[in-house]
Amino acid sequence: MNTDFYQLKVKTPSGQEISMTEFKGKVILIVNTATKCGLAPQFEGLEKLHQEYQDKGLVVLGFPCNQFLSQEPETNDTMVESCQVNFGVTFQLLEKCDVNGPDTHPVFKYLKKKLGGWFGSKIKWNFTKFLVDRNGYPVKRYAPTVKPEAIEGEIVKQLNG
Structure with missing residues (x-):
């Protein structure tokens, strides 16, 4: 379970650093x-x-992006308050970031290197989704319009191993 994914770090909106190693053994939706x-x-x-799958090992990570x-x-x-008030979000949101360009x-x-898309590796729009398995391997990329x-079926499949 020592993939390159677990070497990565993210920051919460308040600037607290989180290592992806904290999510080892979890299925992650980014x-x-x-x-x-x-x-x-x-x-x-x-x-x-x-809400449905966090106790079964799912982690949802939202990366706000202002590029589109x-x-x-x-x-x-x-942002966190806006997401809570307007959408009821309690899953982990992270600090705003770029998903394309020199500051990706x-x-x-x-x-993007592991799972290219229709437009090469570039992310086309907000709500592009990536599913990462329990071992830190990206398994599927979903277009923004995929709800x-x-x-859910693929998430359950990954959770059930």
């Missing part, structure tokens, strides 16, 4: 999010997956 995106209702579906038509205007300070967050550099409930 999503680039945006509160003002037309796909923002997916927050509710992501939260439902979080500035659809994440919230600051790190206000290392998590997205890694995921969280549509990937």
Whole structure:
């Protein structure tokens, strides 16, 4: 279980560093999010997956991104509250980051290298999703329009090993 994925680190909106090693043995759903995106209702579906499967080993990580038509205007300070109030989000949100370009967050550099998409490795829009298995290996990439409930079967499959 010592994949390169577990060498990566992320930060919470308040700046606290989290090592991906904290999620060893868990199935992880990583999503680039945006509160003002037309796909923002997916927050509710992501939260439902979080509530349903967190005790079975699922971790949902939301990475807010403002690279697509500035659809994440919230600051790190206000974003968590906005997601809680507007969408009921309790899953882990992280600090705002870039998912494309020269300042791409290392998590997205890694995921895009392992799982390219229709547009090469570039992320096309908010709510692109990556599923990482219990051993830290990316297993599937989902387009922004794929709703969280549509990937529940694959999550269950990964949770059941």
